[in-house]
Amino acid sequence: MSGDSGKKSRQEWCPAVKEQFFGVEPKSEDPLPAHSQAVAACRGALSDAYRAARVAVVAEEMTRPFDGLLMPSEISDGPSSSPPMRILLMGRTMAGKSTLLAALTGGFAERIGVGAQRTTRDVFAAPALDLPDVEVVDTPGVGAKDGAQDVALAMAEVPGADLVVWVASNDSFQEETAQALRAVAFRGKPVVVALNCRAPLDEELAIEDFLTRPDSVFDQHEGHLRTIRSHLAAAGVRPVTEVLLHAEAARAAQTDDVGAQLRSASRIEALLEVLRRERLERRITRRIVREADEVRAQGLALRAALDGVAVGVREVVSVAGGLRRDQEQRAQRLVEACRQLLEDDIVRLIGQRREWHHGVTDFGAEVGLRWAEEQTSLLADLDSAVKQRVDELLRTLDEASTAAQREWATAVRPQMHVEGLRDFRGLWKRRVAGSVVGTGGALVAAVAGAKIGALAGLSSGPLGAVVGVVVGGIVGALSRSLRMKAQSLFKSKAAILEENRELLRAGIATILEELQAQVLPEVDGTIRDVRRQLTGGFEVQGEKGAAASAVADVVGRLEEAVEAAISTLDLQTVRCLLHADGRARLAASAERATRLPGVFAAVQVRDSASTEAWLFPPSSPEPLTFGRARSHYPGAGAATYVLGLTDQVPVAVRTRANATVVITEAAAPEMVLAAWSEALSHHLGTMVEITRPDAEE
Ligand SMILES: Nc1nc2c(ncn2[C@@H]2O[C@H](COP(=O)(O)OP(=O)(O)OP(=O)(O)O)[C@@H](O)[C@H]2O)c(=O)[nH]1
Ligand SMILES: [Mg+2]
Structure with a gap:
């Protein structure tokens, strides 16, 4: 392990001192088998959760639309083939990054700028020519005016890189890139400084000149290197190595007839040598981190999807509850109005027949027949009144339901917070570019879609159930008894009727009275039926809501x-990294760990190990920072972690109602502090804010 790249002061303790303080280091195990096992176990647990979540979600009608949200987070069966080592070329615009990419990969010369600034605006990776399993990544230049977007793009690549080659040119001010360089340094990546000594090479004479006295090109460098070194030192980092090279010569060597000479004069070999060594030295730790990261990223995506489902379902359930209550109230009003209208109809239609006898002039045998006709028409009128009113009720119920639905659909928030916690890449991009990018954004859209879908699924809801409940029965059931009464009226009193209109009036009135007395309760009964059906429908919907809530609980678990x-x-990853570094004792005392991949891992160790971790920090591709078990004051432990991250004792720790504030004088950029704060908050289970004294009011 190269100790060079880590924090300098503490690691320069003589190893023998460590033994005197803490005893002989126990023998370390080969970390790879244990790690493969841990990765497989994690993969298994994630697959189980994925499957269980989908089973739960599809089982309920209301949560089914959310299945589409889970589907993309299926956990892959096994590890994919180990990805290549990633070497990131970073630095100021025009420093020669794209030229160096062309030199290292043997192609892509078209990416090289021709005089203008900010040529490269994207991230581009290609396999290295002379280094197996290594890819070289070209990034946009940093330090240019209005280049915030470029910086964001380049910085977002840092966590995924194994090594950063900081390309600087000897004809620019290093101050212009100071901020970006410090940001890289604080991310704990090994940094190789490549000073591109740009001498003209555009004419044959210039090439000849360079080949005759190549070393003269590399004369004026110390000032540049000193400045770069000081920026790195501000973050407690020393470059792995500094190399001087002539990128253009190295690239030209691939095509020129004096290639071999150009190549050797370009000093590219020195850089390749460093990269080869780094590749070998970090092979095992790189594999540990990469294998862990692959399944970890899937886990985070799954976690975010589950979160999206749980939150989304809960919201839909609550909106559906509100919608249901609203629909219920609207329905009740409509049903009541319908009942009143229907009663009025009946009273009116029957009332109209009370004067029927006035129209009778012929009291002969025909009168019975005519009354029978009138009676049939009355029944038909009643029937059609009931049908019409109930049809209208169904229609208005349906309209009201749709209207309520429309109103409540807007209550479903289209946006929600589902970004993966501890996803530094996302955090970084958002903070810098101020935009939501990547899977987070897609997930938000998908959640919103599923929520609307779930709500739309309710449309057939309780009101639909009423259809077919009524009609046809009411008057039909009565008509027989009515007919019998009328027949008896005319049979027994036919003779009298002939002479007495008054008797006819009274007889009809009685019949109509009785009819009304029977029809009205019958209508009431029908309305009660409608209400019962509606209530049933609403209950079913309530049950669906409860079932969906239960699914949300399952998904939450x-x-x-x-x-x-x-x-x-x-935790296993950190233990394996410690074993790889020969630090078995620390590995054994690690109790809990939180990784922010590519940035750092916070490791909780037993008390006895804390001092050792602090005095003799282990080397790892990802800086490890240590602290003791959570104490009674959850934020109190934060200071130790910050000390490990910055190599500086924090100037103050303040406890606020909602956060523990750790104030450090370390020159870490704002975004790095924000990322540290977020990950430590998660690790300690309490809000931690790391700030600089000037930011503190
Ligand atoms: N003379 C000389 N010119 C160089 C050297 N390296 C790069 N250049 C020239 O400098 C210009 C910019 O080089 P690039 O490789 O595109 O620079 P870059 O760092 O990728 O720039 P951006 O893409 O804008 O960030 C091109 O015209 C190169 O030919 C060098 O070592 N010597
Ligand atoms: Mg470029």
């Missing part, structure tokens, strides 16, 4: 299981 699986993997 699965989310916790995923979280736990990631946490277990993090």
Whole structure:
């Protein structure tokens, strides 16, 4: 392990001192088998959670639309083939990054600028020519005016890189890139400084000149290197190595007839040598981190999806509850109005027949027949009144339901916070570019879609159930008894009727009275039926809501299981990294770890190990920072972690109602502090804010 790249002061303790303080280091195990096992276990736990979540979600009508949200987070079966080592070329615009990419990969010369600034605006990776399993990544230049977007793009690549080659040219001010360089340094990546000594090479004479006295090109460099070194030192970092080279010569060597000479004069070999050594030295730790990261990223995506489902379902359930209450009230009003209208109809239609006898002039045998006709028409009128009113009720119920639905659909928030916690890449991009990018954004859209889908699924809801409840029965059932009464009226009193209109009036009135007395309760019964059906429908919907809530609970628990699986993997990863560094004792005392991949890992160790970790920090591709178990004051432990991250004792720790504030004088850029704060908050289970004294009011 190269101790060079880490924090300098503490690691310069003589190893023998460590033994005197803490005893002989126990023998370390080969970390790879244990790590493969941990990765497989994590993968298994994630797959189980994924499957269980999908089973739960599809089982309920209301949560089914959310299945589409889970589907993309299926956990892959096994590790993909180990990805190549990633070497990031970073530095100021025009420094020669794209030229160096062309030199190292043997192609892509078209990416090289021709005089203008900010040529490269994207990230581009290609396999290295002379280094197996290594890819070289070209990035946009940093330090240019209005280049915030470029910086964001380049910085977002840092966590995924194994090594950063900081390309600086000997004809620019290093101050212009100071901020970006410090940001890189604080990310804990090994940094190789490549000073591109730009001498003209555009004419044959110039080439000849360079080949005759190549070393003269590399004369004026110390000032540049000193400045770069001081920026790195501000972050407690020393470059792995500094190399001087002539990128253009190295690139031209590939095509020129004096290639071999140009190549050797370009000093590119020195850089290749460093990269080869780094590749070998970090092979095992790189594999540990990469394998862990692959499954970890899947776990985080799954966790975010589960979170999206749980939050989304809960919201839909609550909106559906509100919608249901609203629909219920609207329905009740409409049904009541319908009942009143229907009663009025009946009273009116029957009332109209009370004067029927006035129209009778012929009291002969025909009168019975005519009354029978009138009676049939009355029944038909009643029937059609009931049908019409109930049809209208159904229609207005449906309209009201749709209107309520429309109104409540807007209550479903289209946006929500589902970004993956501890996803530094996302955090970084958002903070710098101020935009939501990547899977986070897609997830937000998908959640919103699923929520609307779930709500739309309710449309057939309780009102639909009423259809077919009524009609046809009411008057039909009565008509027989009515007919019998009328027949008896005319049979028994036919003779009298002939002479007495008054008797006819009274007889009809009685019949109509009785009819009304029977029809009205019948209508009431129908309305009661409608109400019962509606209530039933609403109850079913309530049950659906409850079932969906239960699904949300299940999904919430699965989310916790995923979280736990990631946490277990993090701890195992850190233990394996410690074993790889020959630090078995520290590995054994690690109790809990939280990784922010590519940035750092916070490791909780037993008290006895804390001092050792602090005095003799282990070397790892990802800086490890240590602290003791959570104490009674959860934020109190934060200071130790910050000390490990910055190599400086924090100037103050303040406890606020909602956060523990750790103030450090370390020159870490704002974004790095924000990322540290977020990950430490998670690790300690309490809000931690790391700030600089000037930011503190
Ligand atoms: N003379 C000389 N010119 C060089 C050297 N390296 C790069 N150049 C020239 O400098 C210009 C910029 O080089 P690039 O490789 O495109 O620079 P870059 O760092 O990728 O720049 P951006 O893409 O804008 O960030 C090109 O015209 C190169 O030919 C060098 O070592 N010597
Ligand atoms: Mg470029």
